[in-house]
Amino acid sequence: MKEWPVSKQVEEFLLKCQAHKDDKIEMLCEDHSQLCCTKCAFNDLSQCSKVTPISELTNSQPTDLQGLSVELETVMGGIKSLQINQEASVQSLQRTYKEHGAVMIEQLHGNLNTNIDKCCNSSVGTSDKNLKEEMCWSVLSILNEFDSITVKELNEIKDEVISIKGSVTSSIHKCTSLHNDLLQLLEIVQKIGDNKELCLIASIKCKHIIQQALTLLGKSGKVFKVQGKSEHNVRVPSDSVSCAISGICVLPDGQVLVVDWTNNNVKLLNQQYQVVSHLDVNAQPFDICLITPSEVAVTVNASNIHEVQFITVNQGKLVPGRKFQLQHECRGIDHHQGDLFVISSKDLYKYTLNGKQVCSLYRSFDGTVDQCAVSPTGDRLYIIGHWQPKLLTLARDGTLLATYTDPALERSLGLHVTPAGQVLVCGHWPDTVLQVGWEGESKLANLATWGDGVWNPFSVCYCSTTSSIIVGQWWDSILVFRVE
Template identity: 75%
Template sequence: MKWPRSKKMENYLITCNIHKDETITALCNGHSELCCSRCVELNHSQCSKVTPINELTDMQPTDLQGLSVELETVLGEIKSLQISQELSVQALLRTYKEHVAVMIEQMRGNLNFNIDDIDECGNSYVGTSGGHEQYLKEEMCRSVLFILNEFDNITVKELNEMRDEVISIKGSVTSSIHKCTSLHNDLSHFHEFVQKIGDNKELCLIASIKCKHIIQQALTLLGKSSKVFNVQSITKHNVRIPSDKRICNIGGICVLPDGHVLVVDCTNQNVKMLNQQYQVVSHWDVNARPVDICLITPSEVAVAVNDHDSKIHEVQFITVNQGKLVPGRKFQLQHECSGIDHHQGVLFVISSEELYKYTLNGKQVCSLYRSFEYKVYKCAVSPTGDRLYITSLWLDNKLHTLARDGTLLATCTDPALYYPRGLHVTPAGQVLVCINSWPNTVLQVGWEGKSKLATLATEEDGVRNLWSVCYSSTASSIIVGLYRDDNILVFRVE
């Protein structure tokens, strides 16, 4: 097959991604990057192996047919992701409208109740003087004003909070949809190219390398990265504050996009905010035992609060405002909770036996998974929301992977998963589990949830009493919370 007459396709392939007026001439093996002469001069002059493209054509195999099949598969997955994200936006807006309607209906109910109550009182005084009638009118006015003021002071604040959440989440999802569209276009181009290149060896090699890079970008966007973390260093940071009366127990961690870290201290019943040097800069005392935390928007988190003795089971929203933690609305749960996570307006709350799906206004949608004998403990959702991971304790000691509807997709039964505590999924889809047993370890599991990929740290590295885990994209670090310890551990990774 001959190369198509259009030069546009060929130029698209051979043009350097960084210097648009230069042509690709070499490959840096160390960085796996295609380079033009300016790239080599500016960025790869110290690299040990930079090889001209014409010298690689007989050395590196190019399976264009296999790449074509892979591109077609990824194209379909990107399109499905885009559709699901668009549906998420619609569901999010619907939830907000429903919540507004409920709040207004509650206000009407309160008004009607008070008016009926006053009417009933008035009927019992039929035939009394006009002075009493005037009193009833004034009482009715006072009741109505009180209800309207309550609506202004509490309900409007709550609706504004939720409106801001919806706007923020919608913006994030819309941005992700745009990335999907752009990547889908690039994948479509390459899918067309690999079928028309013919026998031009240099173009085949360049197309093959570029295809692999863009497929990797797509897999990262889909939360299917297979990259294994490599730990470079481990440091300790003290998170105890003067008001803490007991030794810390960090049950949950989340990282804000600006690099600040929020941790929940179960025993001292507070949420602490750490700066990028992992120093406590603010804290807020919770009314009961906080057990987990998740990100809602770039400046808001949700905290799962669970106290068996006082029967307090709730989700508390907290906003970061000018460096301070400010409590917002909350809603009650009809069950205990041990874990929480969020994806595009949907909350996933785990009790000792079930995984529940909630809307942001506290409406329980359904139960997605049920276990017995207090087995389920923590949950985490994949970046695309199509996979849910849950850890099982006590008699099970497994990691289960569920589909969006709760269907069981996979179960990891690796012996290293004995007593899994902390659970987290990175933005690229890497699954992290910390084990609180002998030996204490931090594990990375494949995004499919079927097998362990690597042991990132063990007791030989000085890690003990592991309780929670989270990844910081800003700092390229894994942060680990500890049980009965005033420190957190930070693993610098590549």
């Protein structure tokens, strides 16, 4: 074997096949941009048309290791920042739970004092025995109410915090692992020498892990391609009018929840998109977002009702949980690691899970805003409005970063960001579903239009389980587009 100008350890790391650890990389499957050994080529990739030995590609494949080194350093910085923000989110979650518990205890203390004072003030002509009995019954009633309502609410928030904390912790571990891999590749790239085969392998591995990092950072530039379509009716016998699906949310197991704006209910669909349960709410529901793998939050709005209703999916049924009231209209909603983002007709607000308003992030002065979505890392917020054909991209603090204007966004209502950071928007009147770059500056593709069966799209959501884009419409149905 030719002597490599690198250590044996580096050579073994670069040449080791990921699928078959005891075998060396010898080929590249150009169909999948996948490095492989002979076992991969003859077993897993036997149907592929272009599997070429590495030695034959060294002159045709570019290996800009200096440029890759800069890219590696850039994404490493992004991963480190993400990790710091995630650790801060865990601390914030714990504070939210403790603060809410303290408020509840303070309210209990206040209720007890108020009732004891009331008993004492009305005790004229009452014997000590009767006064004690009255006070005991009053205190017992307050404690029972605390047990049945407040403790239940605290337990709900506690379960949410535990679930979200687990998800964030898992993401932190991914960041750590990916950061270590990036660092290892960076060190290798900087001292690999000029061996063409090793340089090519290192280049391909770098590009692969950089793409993994960009996906984790919500900066995937991958454009969806539609492969097929199906339509599903979501109307139930108790619906009094045609359905208008204003919000969609997908659980990790593939079940789908849809918000029916015109019939004042939320519906649960199974993996075949059949309605298996529905729950009425006390006003028009507008939007929905995922809180935990089995819980969602829904904005419910009317002239005198502005609230966020939590709903749990339990054994194929929708179970109402706690709710909190707002002092403003509520339309769009999204969630990121314990932070709730709620849109009124003109403002974007940030709330904690227990309903405490943290701040107002953005105010629109040129028209109403209806929907919001947050990037997977929480560092970008997207908003759209029914009366403005444009998408706004904001920084975490509400600073305007970009404005994208397009006639296809006329009367835009549906907005969604995938786990990889792809931005999906519905133009209601142009009957269009399009994909915008994560920077919020340009359109990447028209994914579906009127010619594909899209008519008055109201909402949109991506399902990772089935690799599908689900579009909610005004007239009783949802469209499901299979994508890759």
